[in-house]
Amino acid sequence: MKMPTETRLAPLPQLALADTALIEHDYADSHSLADELAAAVANDLSDAIATRGRALLGLAGGTTPRQFLLRLGNKRLDWAKVDVTLVDERWVAEDDPRSNTRLLQETLFQGMARAARFTSLYTPLLQPENAEDIIAARIRSLALPYDVIVLGMGADGHVASLFPGGDNLARALDLGSDRLVTAMRAPGASEPRMSLTLSTLLAADSLYLHIEGRTKREVLAQALAPGAHAAQWPVRGLMQRRGEPGRIYWCP
């Protein structure tokens, strides 16, 4: 059932969610978390293939998901029926150590998942602002909405490349817009980015938030506390989904 959405960028009313209640999937270490998250995502992908014939998966980059991606890539699935994109890409060449595509090449696509079809959020030669239409057309050609999206979160509360202080943050958070992707430049991002917008993320059938460490747990609690704003803590935008920010997987 679809719940009423949060007024754009307005504070939420009191959330009946204590920090501990929020984190349903709490693991002792990153290895057990990676095992369980990979199993859950593989399950969702199998279900999507069974019901829709194909599955669409969106993945975060950064440092946290390495173990999870390695495990997911080794899951027995009909990977040829899976489309994979990133939820955001850093605007650097795909062989650059900072590239999220490179991260997937080094992890997910080392395993059975190499049979999946990858759609890049990057294109060389253009600035990201001039490449939005090209990247949006690539995403539009996939069988939207995403079946599964796995997000990470930065210590500043960003998800995908929806950064606080980002030049295009307002339009990226605007649920009234049908924009699928946006370029983003932000003080907290070392390079320009291309990102799925909040509405693209929220439309996913299954949404996971994978965070590790006590600091991020505290950031999340702060971001989701009454009175916080998505403009300051973009992760809070996820609450506009069903009053919950997706399934949160956490370990110290």
Ligand SMILES: O=C(O)[C@H](O)[C@@H](O)[C@H](O)[C@H](O)COP(=O)(O)O
């Ligand atoms: O390209 C990126 O940086 C990401 O997709 C980003 O949204 C990431 O999930 C967070 O920044 C967390 O990054 P870490 O896992 O490195 O802390």
